[in-house]
Amino acid sequence: MEGEGQDHNNNYTRPLLTPPPPAAVFTTESHDIPPISSPRIFGREFLLESKKLWYLAGPAIFTSVCQYSLGAITQLFAGHVGTLELAAVSVENSVIAGFCFGIMLGMGSALETLCGQAFGAGQLRMLGIYMQRSWVILNTTCLILSLLYVFAKPLLNFIGQTAAISKAAGEFAVWMIPQLFAYAMNFPIQKFLQAQSKIMVMAWIAAAALVMHLLLSWLLMLRLGWGLVGAAVVLNGSWWFIVVAQLVYILSGTCGNAWSGFSLKAFENLWGFVRLSLASAVMLCMNILGWTVMVSFGMNAAVSVRVSNELGASHPRAAKFSLVVAVITSFVLGLAMSLVLIMFRKQYPSLFSNDSAVKELVMELTPMLAFCIIINNVQPVLSGVAVGAGWQSLVAYVNIACYYLFGVPLGLILGYALDFGVIGIWSGMLTGTIVQTCVLFIIVYRTDWDKEASLAEDRIKKWGGHKDSKSNGVANNDQQT
Incomplete structure (x- = not known):
């Protein structure tokens, strides 16, 4: 590639002194790092890798927070409609939609391995095929999961909800079936775009959806008095707005060779793809701690892209170092958030309740919550590495x-x-x-990264890619950006 130099002793490429590339090209530049032989080299490579990680993690965190906030805003407005409406939306969001959200997100995460490694290897045409294959599997899964929505009322009665809440939440769940299929379309699209480092477009679309959702929720639920019907219309509409906007971006040709149109190859190797998707779903059994865990979700997505890209490009040292930087960064962020929580443990409970007993209990649980935040900031990063390397079944x-x-x-x-x-x-x-987390640490510590790079090449061939020259892959990538 023009503008790069080759160190024949260390077998890695480093850009020469040229003007800084545009942001979209910066993130797709890939090279294996030199051996870390001094603190100076470690510091230099740490800063370079941090820039790459945060270029991906920052918008990913913002996107996650915006999408997470859609349901939270609906619950907020439902509380102003009535107590029963608040209970119905809360139960549907946390029990029915929350369960299905986790399954769809997990199954869509299979693409982080395949798309990321294919992109790193220059096999751009396979990204669109993988995404379509995931659409087929996830939408088929939705047909099964929709039974949970249809029979939500007796299910909620069975687990102990009151008759009134079960009835209201059951009706609301049926109205929310379109959201389920939006999940099935959205998560493969997101992994498709993340693998190409096209993160900012998702952030802008998520921000627009959040603003629209806020205004329409107020208009339909409160101003026009539509209540739960208005909540369902706005929440379904917001999720499908995200899907359609991202599809318009992809179909407009902005992804270059990564999208070459609909293909019957999407129906090939479906069973193997299902197994990888199910293993990915089982991986997402983390304990969700509200908005704080959105930071770790963003870092999870970023390190998964970085590791899969570097392994696909046969850069094992760069993949390993990306893991080190991501773990250190996430630990420091978790520690900082925990310290802030402990420092204000006497003040922040008042934001959620005026009851003195509740405040006392929250203060008592704050140290454990702080420790939870640290652990739940590191564990998703290790899971992201596992996804990037293709270890879904083992980690499941x-x-x-x-x-x-x-x-x-x-x-x-x-x-x-x-x-x-x-x-x-x-x-x-x-x-x-x-x-x-400890088991994942041991697995990562004992990993042979040279072997993982070789396995990534085999995986690309298995799932339909062909071995092209790296230069062709980079050239194609430069054309699309």
């Missing part, structure tokens, strides 16, 4: 064993059998997450 087993077979039962024993209450339940689940 780790998650099941550590979290569901160990952490959750321990929490139930501590909370109910030993009568420690909510602290016991939380402690058990947190212990499961800690064990899960």
